[in-house]
Amino acid sequence: MTLQPPDAAAPEEAPAGAAVAGAPAGTFDRRVRTKRRLRAEHVRDYGIVVFLFAICVYFSLASPVFLTSGNLLNIVYLNATVGIPACAVTLTIVAGNFDLSLGAIFTLAEVLCAWAAVHWGVWWAFPVAVASGAAMGLVNGVIRTKLRVNAFLATLATALVFSGIALAVSGGFEIIPSKGANIFTFIGQNKVGGIQYPDFIVLAVAVVLQLVLAYTIFGRHLYGVGGNREAARLSGLKVDRIVIITFVLTGAACGIAGLIDASNTGQGSASNVLGQNLALDAIAGVALGGTSIFGGVGAVWRTIIGVFMLGIITNGFNLLGVADYWQDVVRGGLIVTAVAVSSMIERR
Numbered sequence: 476m477t478l479q480p481p482d483a484a485a486p487e488e489a490p491a492g493a494a495v496a497g498a499p500a501g502t503f504d505r506r507v508r509t510k511r512r513l514r515a516e517h518v519r520d521y522g523i524v525v526f527l528f529a530i531c532v533y534f535s536l537a538s539p540v541f542l543t544s545g546n547l548l549n550i551v552y553l554n555a556t557v558g559i560p561a562c563a564v565t566l567t568i569v570a571g572n573f574d575l576s577l578g579a580i581f582t583l584a585e586v587l588c589a590w591a592a593v594h595w596g597v598w599w600a601f602p603v604a605v606a607s608g609a610a611m612g613l614v615n616g617v618i619r620t621k622l623r624v625n626a627f628l629a630t631l632a633t634a635l636v637f638s639g640i641a642l643a644v645s646g647g648f649e650i651i652p653s654k655g656a657n658i659f660t661f662i663g664q665n666k667v668g669g670i671q672y673p674d675f676i677v678l679a680v681a682v683v684l685q686l687v688l689a690y691t692i693f694g695r696h697l698y699g700v701g702g703n704r705e706a707a708r709l710s711g712l713k714v715d716r717i718v719i720i721t722f723v724l725t726g727a728a729c730g731i732a733g734l735i736d737a738s739n740t741g742q743g744s745a746s747n748v749l750g751q752n753l754a755l756d757a758i759a760g761v762a763l764g765g766t767s768i769f770g771g772v773g774a775v776w777r778t779i780i781g782v783f784m785l786g787i788i789t790n791g792f793n794l795l796g797v798a799d800y801w802q803d804v805v806r807g808g809l810i811v812t813a814v815a816v817s818s819m820i821e822r823r
Contacts, residue, residue, distance in 0.1 A: 534791035555673035561757035563728030571770030579637035582750035585733035589743025597655030604734035612726020616719030663738030701770025
């Protein structure tokens with residue numbers, strides 16, 4: 476009869492924390508922790524969808540106007556100029572950077588496109604808005620990567636510069652294109668099938684950037700750079716180039732948003748209230764969508780839900796006659812909760 480060594484016999488019941496037979500020590504613990512982490516990640520990734528559904532149900536029951544097609548399309552339209560930059564800056568934040576110059580780029584692009592329409596011809600407004608936004612994003616990217624200035628401080632400084640240039644170009648007055656005004660306002664004031672053009676644009680930008688982030692090599696590189704910049708560099712990734720591209724895309728998106736706003740109002744203005752709040756509103760939507768401000772984690776589809784959720788809260792509270800300060804309380808509380816959940820997951 477052959478005797479088996481004592482450790483060959485499998486225990487009747489593995490104690491908590493014991494390793495699985497044939498697996499390295501600690502495998503069981505890692506599997507347990509992984510399952511817990513996945514559950515927490517599901518809260519971060521899909522909790523926003525559940526909450527969006529809940530508040531939509533509440534507002535639809537509280538107000539018969541909320542769920543009408545006209546009101547819902549109005550929510551999308553009013554938040555398109557925030558949603559477009561928010562989707563793009565998600566890529567910048569996933570790559571581990573920050574951009575506080577969104578509103579300044581938006582404003583200067585709006586002023587420049589109106590100036591171009593007046594001095595060069597109305598058709599120049601469209602390429603000038605996008606190109607100028609991309610150029611300002613390039614400036615941000617170069618300062619961040621080549622001069623090694625912290626992204627928070629770099630974009631705060633460039634925001635002041637871009638805002639000053641906008642005031643200098645406009646002279647503090649509105650720039651109103653008179654020739655070809657119907658062409659200039661075509662994107663912002665027209666619709667097809669009852670849906671305004673900015674609604675299609677924000678949807679297209681969100682879909683394209685989500686596909687880029689989730690299904691392309693560039694998207695995987697963004698996660699790698701945001702997760703561990705030095706490891707990405709040692710792996711052969713051109714980190715500086717990747718970071719610059721994210722800033723350029725963000726700037727171009729702000730240029731598109733500025734063009735939409737100028738087309739909607741029929742003018743370019745350096746004192747645009749929307750531009751003053753754009754950076755905070757866009758980044759609030761990104762944070763609410765669960766994108767980590769430390770980089771390496773995020774998704775565009777969650778950002779667009781976060782932006783529209785904030786818009787829905789404002790719209791719903793206005794329909795119910797709730798005071799503005801309660802809107803700020805609820806919006807701020809949601810953002811803190813989303814960031815706290817994301818931080819807890821990262822600590823695990």
